[in-house]
Amino acid sequence: MPELPEVETTKNGIAPLIESQKITTINIRNAQLRWPVDIKLCKKLIGLSVLSVTRRGKYLICDCGFLSFIIHLGMSGTLSVVPVGTAYKKHDHVEIIFENNRCLRLNDPRRFGCFIVTELPFQHKLLTKLGVEPLSRFFYANYLFELAQKRQVNIKQFIMNSEIVVGVGNIYANEALFLSGLHPLTPCNQLDKKQCLDLIRNIKSVLRAAIKQGGTTLKDFTNAEGKPGYFQQTLNVYGRKDLPCVECGTLLREIRVNGRSTVFCECCQQLANAN
């Protein structure tokens, strides 16, 4: 579930339902996530109110005053807000009950997500090394160009590196490279400034479009389940191996780049030959 657009959508969905609500109970049903949930520390949240919910990369930060909690959804995590007493689902890990008899539940089958209680979330080790937000003005051509000059990795791995820019996951990396006409294996230090500018524009536009769709598709996710349709959004390459390129009709190829499935058009995304 969790590409940046979905984390953003999740944030927008839960924020109005839990902001300014006082926490009355916390149930840790299964502490096993990427790092074990610190149950003792969690209990200190009781009595505090959620002041704000913000996003940094794919992390959600719920500020409760002198304590905050950080949530990451990993590969399979979802958050929902449901009435107290709603039947639990398999893999419900954390439940936070609020004064208004609603509760926030973190469900995560693969347990790659995390739930961390901390005093200063933005100084937490997980957040301090993060690169710029892709939709901010700090993500611009010269920024990308100068960092790319210093590296040897392929462009796909480069834009998926959260120390460079946060929130570009496998799906949107594939999509942005297609829109930019860049072969995924192009060494990042081969890009010129214009290509960097183009790539940045495409990353921004693909993320913005996805947020728009995520907003539509996942609008009702806080109710009960709700979510189908996300995959129906217009993806040009991801998940389209052996299907015709929307631009030229060539059958799309799939390769593995640093272990991640990578689909591209050999015709539209050619690898520049450095003699």
Add this chain to the structure above:
DNA sequence: ATTGGAACCTGGTGGC
């Protein structure tokens, strides 16, 4: 310092 690969997990799918 940079880079590639393994590791962390469960669930779904497709082949035999």
Add this chain to the structure above:
DNA sequence: TGCCACCAGGTTCCAA
């Protein structure tokens, strides 16, 4: 049906 291998939206950690 059953069993098994393989794949999946992410990130950390370790070794070279």
